[in-house]
Structures are given as structure tokens and as C-alpha cells.
Amino acid sequence: MNLVKLIFALLLSIMVLPTTQAASCQSITVSAHENYPPFHWYHEGQFYGVTIDITKQLLERYKLNYQVSSPVPWKRLLEMAKHGHTDLLLGLKDTPARREFLNFTSAPVLNNPVAVFVKKGEEFSFTSWRSLIGKVGNINLGDSHGEEFDDFAKQYLNIQQVKGLAQNFQMVLRGRADYFVTGYYPGISYLSNSGLKDKIVAITPFAVDGYIHFGFVKDSNCASIIARFNQDLAGLAKTETIEQLFEKNLKLWQAQLNGRHQRQQLY
Template sequence: MRILASILLGICSLGPARAEVACSRLVFATNPNYPPFSWVEDKTRYQGASIALLQKITLPGVTMEPVIYPWNRAQAMARAGQIDLLLSLRITPEREQYLAFTRSPAFPNPIVVFAREGGPLRTADWKLLEKYRGGVSLGDSFGGGFDAYLKEHLHVEVADTMTENFKKLSLGRVDYFVSGEYLGRAYLRSTRRQGEGRILALSPPVSREFIHFAMSRKSRCLHLLPLIDEKLKELVRQGIPARLLEEALDSMPEASETEPGKPATRPTR
């Protein structure tokens, strides 16, 4: 009996080692149209703050392999265990069914009110917004209790894209537009259109959201999540993600006039 117990104990002790050997290759993906967190350059490689942050997380003996797919497909592949790691997305109950998220956030993703400089709005006071016309993008949600307040008290128009909303704001067809701060700043920097009034992000944010890294619950690399989380926590403590976001904003290419607003996408991921 003691011999059998010893054998079983030895077999169990090999489990983690075998798992680590099996995870010599980690496949990851991110949203290909989510600047400044991530975008695709030359249709072949990711750029952006998410990629720069991942490059600072070393996993001994593990090769990280990027794959580029439309965001909805990448999430479906992670659900099936075909992608191990997804970068920079919000925690939602539906996603938690098939993804295990880092406890430490990867980046802040505050939601703000954008308005024209010199316009009627100076602050993002919720009560004050009731007097004006706003804009939101189709399918967006904002957290922090703002969604319910918007539905009950605010007058907003829904447009298909961020591009349309910023155009409406510039033309005075709406007085404000609610979006992710960094996503909106990326849009404004990438277009740099001339002849339009300056657009500003108002304070305070309507909600203070965060985005995280997450691993497929079917991934054979899932045991590495605590190590990724530990390294991510230290990088956040050093202020690295905030610095990488600013660097990504500065390095963004200008959008062409034939595709105004690209890269542009929805603020909540």
C-alpha cells in the first residue's frame, strides 16, 4: 500500500512539469482595430500598447505566436481553445464562462465625454448633460452606472461608428459624444483633419473602466496565468502601461482621407 501511494504521489508530481513542457508555444490575439491598444500594420503584424506590454512579459521556455483574425472570430477561437491568450479586453460575465482573466488590469480605459472647444459644455456633469444632445456608437456600453442614467435621462443619437459621431460633433449636430478616452484620442490624432473645431475630452470621466489580459479556459497554457498576472502587476506598479499608451498614441499613423476615422472602433471591449 505504501509503495502504491508513493507511485501515485510521483505520478501526480509530474503533472505540472508535463503541463509546462506541453506549453512551449502560446498563441495570442488581440483586437486588430483598437488603437492605441492594438492595430494591424501592413496586414501582417500587430502594433500598439498591448503588444509592447506583452513583450515585457517573459515566460521561460515559451514561444509567443501572434495570429490575426477579426475580433469576434478570435474570441470564438479562444472559446474553443484554439487561441491561448487574448489581450486587452473588458471582463464581462459572458466572457468569464470561457476566459480566465488576470486580476491585475493591463490598462486603464476610462469613458469620457468629448465636446467642442468653445461649446456649451465645460465639464462632464451628468445632470448638465440632460440639457444637450449627445451621441453614442451602436452597441456601446459604458459601466459605472452611466448606462442606466443615459437611458433614463439623456437625449442621445445612435450612430454606427465613432467616425460618424465625431463628424456630427464637429458639425454641431450633437453637443457631445461619449466614448473611450484613449480610443477617442487615437481617432483624433490619426485623422488630424484641418478646418474643424478642436475637440476636447471633458473631466471627470463618466466611468473608470479597465481592460485585462485573459486566457482560454481550454488552453494547455492556463497554468501560466498566475505568472502572467504577477509580472503584469509589477509592470503596472512601475507605471509601464500608462507610458506605453502615450508612446502608442505618438506613433500612430495618420488615416487616409478616403477612410476617415480609420482606425476607429467601439470604446468598450
């Protein structure tokens, strides 16, 4: 009788296993940083950006239902991903800590150089990260600029984590920080359209020059599509599509900021 029960249990486990462990990806929730143009940003009730366009293009190719989640602070969004409350994070650095809950694409698609921004007239010689030692610096709350820079910053730098481009740049402008380390493109885009482009500059060379990736939440059913997604990303990188989307979204972001400034001048 015990043998019969054992065989029955084994048969039952074989029948149940495929439906529980290999549930298919029917719908996918996509999430992104709310203020990281031109890669992704939130404006008047909608997300825009290069990563948004790429993701929509691929998911529609797969005939998958998708939704872009509402904006939340970046640090909270990472916590949501840890607990399986989203399926896919767009355009972020691949780090060991994030690999604990994310499977990253490997295709080198979006280069995201990171720059050191300083108040104009207070530039300093920047030859390596060691040039930042002894100064007060800022990074955006929750940001990672790659494993090596993050480790160096923890060990040697005086870094403040402050939320948002606006507040970080204002701290540099007011002398409350000597520099701000952030993505070159979103930094330049913000400065160009906020009246600060003649007051804050990016010094050279870049602090970090590397790629951002797409991260599938490990506990998500949709983690199963990462191989196909990665292959199609690599295919897009061989065409002019991504470059065209980048230019399109850079212009769109600038137009939206110009529109805000024009509305502000009316009041």
C-alpha cells in the same frame, strides 16, 4: 471479474487524466481589437500597441511560442474567444458576461478612462451619466465600458452601436448623434491626427475611469499561466516600463497617422 474491470478502469482514468486535463501551454495565440490605440491597433500588416509590447515581453520571458492573430471585427473576436479559437485577449474590460468564457488578470496595469465626445460648440453640462438621458449617443460596436455603465445605458440611454472611430465621430460631426462614448486616449489620438481636433472635444469629467485587463480563454491550455502572468504584470506596474511603453506607442500611432495624411496629400 467485475471488480477487476473496475480497478482497471480506475487505473486507466488516473493515467489518462493528467495528459488530457493538464496539457501544457506550448504555443499561444494572442488577439486584440484592431483599432484601439495606443493600447493596440493594426497598421500595414502588423499589430502595435502597449498591450502588444507587454505581452511579447512576458511570453518571451517564459520562452513560449506565440502568434498575434489577424485582425477581425471586435464583436466577432469575442465570439471566437467564446468558442476557443484564440488563447488570450488583450486589454479589455472585465464584465460578468465575459467572465463566462475568460479568466481575467487582476493586476491594475493600464488605466483606460472613457470620455464623452461632442461637437465643439454643442457642449453640455455633464455631471453624471444621467446628463446623457434624452440625447442620442453612440458607442463603438462590441465595446463595453464596464458593467455599471453598460447596465445604465441599456436601461436609460438611447445608444447606437456603430463600428469604428471614424464613422462614430463623423456621426457626431453631422448631428446624427449628440455624443460618442469611447476611450479617451484613442479618441484624442484620432482627433489630433484626422483634422477634427478643433471640431470635436471631450467634455469633463470622464464618464468612466477604470482599468482594462488581459483575458485568458478558459478552454485554452494557456489559461494555466494566468497566475504567473498576473504576478509579472504587477511587477511591471511598479516600474516605469508601462509608462514608457505607453508614451512610445502614443508617439508611434501619431507618427503613423501623420504619415498617412502626408501620403494622401501627394495624390
